[in-house]
Amino acid sequence: xxxxxxxxxxxxxxxxxxxxxxxxxxxxxxxxxxxxxxxxxxxxxxxxxxxxxxxxxxxxxxxxxxxxxxxxxxxxxxxxxxxxxxxxxxxxxxxxxxxxxxxxxxxxxxxxxxxxxxxxxxxxxxxxxxxxxxxxxxxxxxxxxxxxxxxxxxxxxxxxxxxxxxxxxxxxxxxxxxxxxxxxxxxxxxxxxxxxxxxxxxxxxxxxxxxxxxxxxxxxxxxxxxxxxxxxxxxxxxxxxxxxxxxxxxxxxxxxxxxxxxxxxxxxxxxxxxxxxxxxxxxxxxxxxxxxxxxxxxxxxxxxxxxxxxxxxxxxxxxxxxxxxxxxxxxxxxxxxxxxxxxxxxxxxxxxxxxxxxxxxxxxxxxxxxxxxxxxxxxxxxxxxxxxxxxxxxxxxxxxxxxxxxxxxxxxxxxxxxxxxxxxxxxxxxxxxxxxxxxxxxxxxxxxxxxxxxxxxxxxxxxxxxxxxxxxxxxxxxxxxxxxxxxxxxxxxxxxxxxxxxxxxxxxxxxxxxxxxxxxxxxxxxxxxxxxxxxxxxxxxxxxxxxxxxxxxxxxxxxxxxxxxxxxxxxxxxxxxxxxxxxxxxxxxxxxxxxxxxxxxxxxxxxxxxxxxxxxxxxxxxxxxxxxxxxxxxxxxxxxxxxxxxxxxxxxxxxxxxxxxxxxxxxxxxxxxxxxxxxxxxxxxxxxxxxxxxxxxxxxxxxxxxxxxxxxxxxxxxxxxxxxxxxxxxxxxxxxxxxxxxxxxxxxxxxxxxxxxxxxxxxxxxxxxxxxxxxxxxxx
Numbered sequence: 006x007x008x009x010x011x012x013x014x015x016x017x018x019x020x021x022x023x024x025x026x027x028x029x030x031x032x033x034x035x036x037x038x039x040x041x042x043x044x045x046x047x048x049x050x051x052x053x054x055x056x057x058x059x060x061x062x063x064x065x066x067x068x069x070x071x072x073x074x075x076x077x078x079x080x081x082x083x084x085x086x087x088x089x090x091x092x093x094x095x096x097x098x099x100x101x102x103x104x105x106x107x108x109x110x111x112x113x114x115x116x117x118x119x120x121x122x123x124x125x126x127x128x129x130x131x132x133x134x135x136x137x138x139x140x141x142x143x144x145x146x147x148x149x150x151x152x153x154x155x156x157x158x159x160x161x162x163x164x165x166x167x168x169x170x171x172x173x174x175x176x177x178x179x180x181x182x183x184x185x186x187x188x189x190x191x192x193x194x195x196x197x198x199x200x201x202x203x204x205x206x207x208x209x210x211x212x213x214x215x216x217x218x219x220x221x222x223x224x225x226x227x228x229x230x231x232x233x234x235x236x237x238x239x240x241x242x243x244x245x246x247x248x249x250x251x252x253x254x255x256x257x258x259x260x261x262x263x264x265x266x267x268x269x270x271x272x273x274x275x276x277x278x279x280x281x282x283x284x285x286x287x288x289x290x291x292x293x294x295x296x297x298x299x300x301x302x303x304x305x306x307x308x309x310x311x312x313x314x315x316x317x318x319x320x321x322x323x324x325x326x327x328x329x330x331x332x333x334x335x336x337x338x339x340x341x342x343x344x345x346x347x348x349x350x351x352x353x354x355x356x357x358x359x360x361x362x363x364x365x366x367x368x369x370x371x372x373x374x375x376x377x378x379x380x381x382x383x384x385x386x387x388x389x390x391x392x393x394x395x396x397x398x399x400x401x402x403x404x405x406x407x408x409x410x411x412x413x414x415x416x417x418x419x420x421x422x423x424x425x426x427x428x429x430x431x432x433x434x435x436x437x438x439x440x441x442x443x444x445x446x447x448x449x450x451x452x453x454x455x456x457x458x459x460x461x462x463x464x465x466x467x468x469x470x471x472x473x474x475x476x477x478x479x480x481x482x483x484x485x486x487x488x489x490x491x492x493x494x495x496x497x498x499x500x501x502x503x504x505x506x507x508x509x510x511x512x513x514x515x516x517x518x519x520x521x522x523x524x525x526x527x528x529x530x531x532x533x534x535x536x537x538x539x540x541x542x543x544x545x546x547x548x549x550x551x552x553x554x555x556x557x558x559x560x561x562x563x564x565x566x567x568x569x570x571x572x573x574x575x576x577x578x579x580x581x582x583x584x585x586x587x588x589x590x591x592x593x594x595x596x597x598x599x600x601x602x603x604x605x606x607x608x609x610x611x612x613x614x615x616x617x618x619x620x621x622x623x624x625x626x627x628x629x630x631x632x633x634x635x636x637x638x639x640x641x642x643x644x645x646x647x648x649x650x651x652x653x654x655x656x657x658x659x660x661x662x663x664x665x666x667x668x669x670x671x672x673x674x675x676x677x678x679x680x681x682x683x684x685x686x687x688x689x690x691x692x693x694x695x696x697x698x699x700x701x702x703x704x705x706x707x708x709x710x711x712x713x714x715x716x717x718x719x720x721x722x723x724x725x726x727x728x729x730x731x732x733x734x735x736x737x738x739x740x741x742x743x744x745x746x747x748x749x750x751x752x753x754x755x756x757x758x759x760x761x762x763x764x765x766x767x768x769x770x771x772x773x774x775x776x777x778x779x780x781x782x783x784x785x
Contacts, residue, residue, distance in 0.1 A: 057667075058784045063658060065778040067635050067645065068393060068443040070433040075128040077102050077417060077428040078120075081534040085120070085133055086110035088428045092220055093417040094159035095410035096166040097189055100124045102417050102428065103136060103157040103168060110424040110515065110530055117153040119170055123189070127415045127432050136193065137170070137184055143193045147178050157184075158406075160221040162229065162265070168193070169217040169231045180204030181215040181233070183266055198260070198269050206235075206271045208256075213237045215260060215271070219288040219348060220406055229266065230259040230297070230329045232287045235274060243282035244310040251309045257287040257301045259329045275323040275332035277303060289329070290349035290358060292385035293659075297325040299332060300360070302344050306370050316341040316366040316761075317690045322387055338387050339689035339751055341366050341449075341761055343373045345403045353409060355439035356659060358382040361405035361416050364391040364449045366762065369588055374403040376448050377418055381437070384659020388752035392654045394448025395431045396420070400494035400535075400593075402429075412436050422495055422514030425532040444645060444778065445654040446633040450762060461597065462491075463608075468591040470497075470581020471608070472621040477501065477601055481571045482547040484508055484518075485602035491538045496592035498541070498599065500583040501574030508572045509582075510543050511589065516554045518543060521570050527563050529554035538597075547572060579608060579620070633758065635775070643775045645757065650767025652686070652758030658782045662753045665785025667730030670755060673777035675722045679769035686760030687727060687734050688750035693761055694734040696725070698769065705736045707746040714738055722774070729753060730783070 080086050089112065091104035100123060107117040120133040121142070137154065140146050147154075152174025160167045166186040172178055181204070184193045198215070200206035205214055213235035221231040237254040245252070258274025277283055285304035291297050303321050305314045319342045321335040347362035364378035377396045380389035395416060396402040405418040413434040420427045437443055454467040479501055488498050497511040502521065509519040517528040533539060533556055542555040550567040553560060577583060579599055581591040599608040608619075633651040638644050645653060660666040674684060679698035687694045694707040696714075703714040714736060717723065728735045730753075735745035757773055759766045 060658060060782045060784070062671075062779045062781045063442050065442050065444050065655075065775060065780075067643070067653075067775060068437055068445050069635065070393075070435060072395065073128060073432040073434075074396075075130070075430050075432075077104075077122050077124075077130045077430055078106070078133055080421065080425045080427050081532050083133070084108045086425055086532060087112060087114070087117070087423060088120075088426050089419045089423075090156035090404055091417040091419065091428045092157055092159045092168075092406045093415055093430070094161055094166065094220075094408045096159075096161055096186070097164075098125070099189055100127050100408075100410075100415065101159060101166060101189075102130065102430070103159065104417075104419075104428050105153075105155050105157070106133065110532070112423050113153055115151045115153065116149070117155075118149060119154045119157045127413070127430060137168075137182070137195050143184075143195055145195050147172060147182065147195050149174055149178065152176070152179070156217060158217050158220045158231070159408075160223070160229075162223065167221065167266070169221055171214075171216050173214070181217060181260070185266075196266075200269065200271055208235070208237075208271070208273050211237045211254070213256070213271075218286040218346065222289050222291065224291050224297070224328055225295070226328060227263070228328050229262045230289055231261070232289050232299070233258055233260055233271075234285055234287065235271070240282040242279065247309040251306065252282060254281045255284040255304075256281075257284040257299060257323070257335070258332070259287075259289060259299075261329050272325075272330055272332065275299065275301075275335050277321060277335040284335070286346040288347060288349045290351060293356070294385070295326075295328075296385075297329050298349070298385065298387075299323040299325070300338070300347055300349060301335065302346065303335075303337070304344060306344070308370065314344055314367045314370070316343075319344050319367045320347070320362075339691040340387075340389065340754070341391070341690050343367045344370060345374050346405075348406045350407055350409070352436060352439065356383050357437060357439065358385065358389070359407070359414070360389045361395070361407055361418075363403065364394065364447060366449075369590075371401060371403075372588075372590055374401050377402045377405050377416070377431075378447065378449070379414075379433070379445065381443070381445065381654070381656050383657065386661065386752060388657075388662075388754055390445065390654040390656055390754055390756075391447055391449065392443075392445025392656075395433070396429075397448075398452065398493065399429075401426075409436065421535070424514030424528070424530075426514070442656045442658065442780070444757065444775070445656065446635075446645075447652050447654060447756075449652070450650050463596045464594075465580055465591070465596065466493075466593050468581065468593075470591050471579040473577045473579065473607075474619055474621060476575060477577050477607055479508070479573050479577075479601065481573050484510075484545040484547075484572050485543070486510060486600060487540065487542045487602070488599045489538065489540050489597040490592070491595035492533065492535050492592065493594040494535070494590070494592070495533070496590040497578075497581055498592060499577065499579060499601075500581070500587075500589070501572075501577035502583050502587075503574050504584070506571045507574035507583070508545065509589065511592070512541070516541060516543060516556065518545060518552055520545075520547070520572065522568065525565055525568070525570070527552045527565055529556070529561050529563065531556045531559045531561050535594075545572065636772075645773040645775055646770065647758045647773070648770050650683070650759045650762045652683075652756045652760055652762075655755040655757060655778075655780070657753055657755065657780060660753055660782045660784070662730060663751065665731060666753075667728060667783040667785070668753050668755070668780060669783065670727040670729075670780045671724065671777070672757075672779075673722050673724050673774040675720055675772045676717055677720060677770040677772070679771065681766060682769035682771065683759040683766050684757070684771060685725070685727065686756040686758070687729050687754070688748055689752060689754055690761045692748045692750040694729070694746050694748055695759075696727075696736060698771070703738065705734070705744050705746055707734070707748045710746045712744045712746055714744055715741055724777070727755075729755070
């Protein structure tokens with residue numbers, strides 16, 4: 006008990022790997038030794054002898070909620086093309102969803118306002134209305150004709166609905182606002198928040214703009230925290246000459262009020278050491294011992310600096326032991342994620358914490374924003390286990406926020422390219438039961454490459470593209486093409502580029518062409534809808550500096566200054582990039598035809614007997630078929646069936662690996678087939694241990710350490726017992742000898758199957774008896 010509730014300032018960053026200087030490490034070590042010595046004295050005096058405490062064995066169910074999905078705003082159906090940064094809350098008798106939006110299909114364009122929509126059931130939503138700038142909805146509307154309103158965040162306080170948001174208008178209305186609504190259908194009261202009579206507080210002699218980023222939080226003490234990123238002057242350390250906003254010094258922080266919003270103070274916040282420009286969009290949650298956990302994104306954008314993000318460094322965390330007044334330096338959380346905003350929320354009347362974030366390995370910025378998923382944690386700390394996917398195969402899903410009402414969880418989020426971005430919701434019913442541990446099947450594996458013809462329609466998935474066997478005849482200075490498509494995601498339609506010439510035609514919310522120079526990146530403003538058939542045309546007259554785009558019955562002409570480029574190329578690819586190292590995404594969806602005018606029809610599905618008639622078939626050496634599903638056995642019991650690199654998260658009772666706790670897991674397993682098949686993953690994304698089946702043998706592996714655990718027979722059931730804690734993970738199969746590997750992950754994560762996918766893993770199928778799964782925690 007003493008250990009779980011000791012003040013966090015005695016050990017500033019629980020769980021986390023040290024990235025500090027040698028002197029700081031020495032000080033930390035001496036401090037920790039003193040803490041351990043004092044704790045030992047206290048425990049000895051109070052209890053006489055110190056013994057480990059074993060919790061009871063806990064059984065499992067598979068979490069399988071009903072999942073419903075809906076649009077709050079469908080950008081193809083109304084004038085608001087750009088919609089982003091949504092927040093959601095249940096207030097009195099209805100759901101409120103608010104977000105920033107614009108009729109201009111671009112982020113941060115003048116006239117961007119905050120909008121609101123409401124719903125009684127979370128599925129049917131009212132038409133969007135401008136919120137804080139319209140006298141029909143606000144007592145004192147805030148003018149914003151040329152500025153931008155941003156990222157509203159909701160919280161219910163004492164029977165009133167609060168919203169924290171900001172306006173960037175470079176006038177007397179510039180700053181951070183608290184808006185309050187007393188009842189649905191009433192008018193909002195808007196109040197500019199001041200810090201020492203200034204809209205922008207001064208910290209360490211520098212002025213910072215306050216940018217609210219996530220839903221506020223009321224602590225058990227009554228203090229209200231609003232997560233913010235503070236944007237300051239130009240950083241002396243940031244990469245130069247890239248982007249003015251990116252180069253600015255930023256701090257992840259909170260503003261806080263102890264008098265119910267009458268006055269506010271600001272914390273100096275936290276940064277990633279030596280990277281004071283990368284902070285962005287924190288979220289906070291109060292821990293059982295009273296500390297506050299902050300999660301935020303490591304906003305490394307490779308386009309702006311010569312560095313690559315890794316899945317293990319996309320998420321950072323900090324801790325506050327004084328209710329948000331000060332924070333420890335940011336440290337990386339060794340969990341696969343992407344660079345994007347996430348949201349934390351404690352489940353009411355439960356020790357379970359929830360996070361909504363992308364369960365996907367980081368890759369190309371924004372293009373890796375796939376599979377918003379439910380993450381779970383018990384007892385606080387950083388070890389949020391990835392769980393069920395919420396958004397199926399929707400492209401570019403990001404910026405989730407959630408709220409709970411009547412045993413349902415509703416998540417609002419952004420979906421789609423910036424030029425055509427929707428606000429959508431997903432509703433989960435029922436919530437995970439408070440006293441039940443769960444297995445959470447995941448959806449974090451890309452779909453395999455697929456290129457098939459059915460009833461005159463070509464289906465393309467998983468990055469499949471068609472390489473032309475002969476180079477299509479494209480004129481030097483004129484290009485005209487048509488495609489009949491049903492997009493699932495956006496991407497390239499035609500690409501014949503070399504490194505110095507050629508043209509790309511594609512879709513990213515709207516159509517675009519690219520002619521080998523950034524100045525000739527020409528984009529239409531006509532939206533291209535997903536999930537429905539459209540006819541697209543493009544015509545380029547290069548000498549005239551003219552591009553004409555057509556989407557169904559709408560046409561638009563764009564002008565550019567012609568140069569000395571040529572549109573011909575040496576080869577061409579349909580529905581994917583022609584250059585090997587291009588960052589452009591492949592098109593996914595259905596295609597009826599693609600025609601180049603001046604030649605014959607290049608591709609017409611209903612006239613092809615086989616795809617290889619004029620094209621090289623895509624390389625199908627993609628990830629194998631993967632799935633995780635619950636099935637019934639012949640005796641009626643439930644089993645978890647896992648294929649390939651699929652996995653399921655195993656929720657654990659509260660435990661602290663860094664403080665000496667040990668987790669024990671037992672389950673029964675039957676292997677159908679296996680070739681380098683991961684049965685179980687234990688530990689974090691930096692230091693995992695795996696149980697692997699290959700060549701009729703089972704091994705326990707970590708890094709270069711491979712320990713043989715003996716043979717297995719296909720379709721025979723085995724009982725596995727895993728013990729993990731401190732610096733080791735041990736495995737016993739039936740009554741065989743116990744084997745172990747040494748590793749020291751920072752927290753306890755356990756997944757059935759492959760927890761941290763890579764291309765070398767995953768072929769085969771195995772079963773787990775759900776009734777056989779149980780865990781317990783041995784507290785040091």
